[in-house]
Amino acid sequence: MHPLPLPDRYSPRSTAEAPALSAVPAPVVDDVPAGTHGTIVLEGLPLLRRPEVAPLRPAGPEHQAGAHTRSGNAMGRTRRGLLAGAxxxxxxxxxxxxxxQHVAAAAGVAKATLxxxxxTKDDVAAALLEAExxxxxxxxxxxxxxxxxVGLAxxxxxxxxxxxxxxxxxELLARLLCAVDDDALTDRLAGALRLDRGGAGLVxxxxxxxxxRPGTTLDRARQADALDRAL
Known part of the structure; x- marks a missing residue:
């Protein structure tokens, strides 16, 4: 039996005939959208922390100050609706x-939109925290x-x-409160309430x-008044 002749494209080539590696275009790999759903126990999420390296807000389209576009406004409205649903x-x-799925249903959107x-759910919780x-x-x-x-209380x-x-x-609430970044939040309160850091830390x-333990409305009003007079 004689072997069938191979087409010319399968014939052996010498190294001189082979294309240079630099001439071969690198394969293009499409980005794979992240869609992994995880029911994550949020034990490691810092409750009131503003990390210096990774921002709490998930990465989104870059927006320049003063550049208001129709698509940007729509995205902002969608995001606010998602956080309200969360x-x-x-x-x-x-x-x-x-x-x-619970978050998407409460927001009235498809899960793909979320x-x-x-x-992840951690990203949703972190964004909600930052907005609050x-x-x-x-x-x-x-x-x-x-x-x-009084309003804060x-x-x-x-x-x-x-x-x-x-x-x-x-127990989860206690762990989250223990993870509070006192310094970062104290600075925010100090600027907003026009206090020194000692007074802001007390607040x-x-x-x-x-x-x-929220207590009653009357208790909170009395505490707020006493705190205001002491600051």
């Missing part, structure tokens, strides 16, 4: 039991300090996610205590 999901299910903005810190800092900076202290005491954790996951410890 707050509702965490308040209903707790941090451990809530899933990305994954376009956040890769921004909101509370703005509240603290508005108006007289006494009124700001009510926000912490009535926060749905904190109340859910205090009732059903107190921070008071608010952390309210997160665990």
């Amino acid at each position: 707050a509702a999901a965490f308040a209903e299910h707790g941090l451990r039991r809530a899933t990305m 994954y376009n903005h956040f890769r 810190l921004d909101r509370l800092t703005a509240l603290a900076a508005a108006g007289p300090r006494g009124r700001a202290l 009510e926000e912490v005491a009535d926060h749905a996610v904190l109340r859910r954790l205090a009732e059903t996951e107190p 921070l410890r008071w608010l952390v205590g309210l997160a665990c």
Whole structure:
């Protein structure tokens, strides 16, 4: 039996005929979108920490100050809706039991939309935390300090996610509060309330205590008044 003749493209070539390696284009590998869903126990998430290297906010499209576009505004609205859904999901299910599907359903979007903005549940929780810190800092900076202290106390005491954790996951709440970056948050409070770091640290410890045991509205008002007079 004689072997069948091979086409010319399969015929052996000498090294001189082979194309140079530098002439061979490198293969293009498409980026694989991250879509891995993890029901992560958020034990390692720093509650009020502002890391210096990796920002709490997941990476998103770069936005230049003053450049307001229709797509940018739409993305901002979508993100706010997702964080509102996250707050509702965490308040209903707790941090451990809530899933990305719960967050998407509470926000009224497809899960794929949620994954376009956040890769994991930890990313969602971190972004929600940062948004809440921004909101509370703005509240603290508005108006007289006494009124700001009362407002902060009510926000912490009535926060749905904190109340859910205090009732059903107190050990997780305690671990998260212990992970608070005192220095970073103290600086934020000092600037917003126009206090020195000692006074701001006292306010921070008071608010952390309210997160665990909020007491009554009257108790909080009296404490805020006493704290304001002492600062």
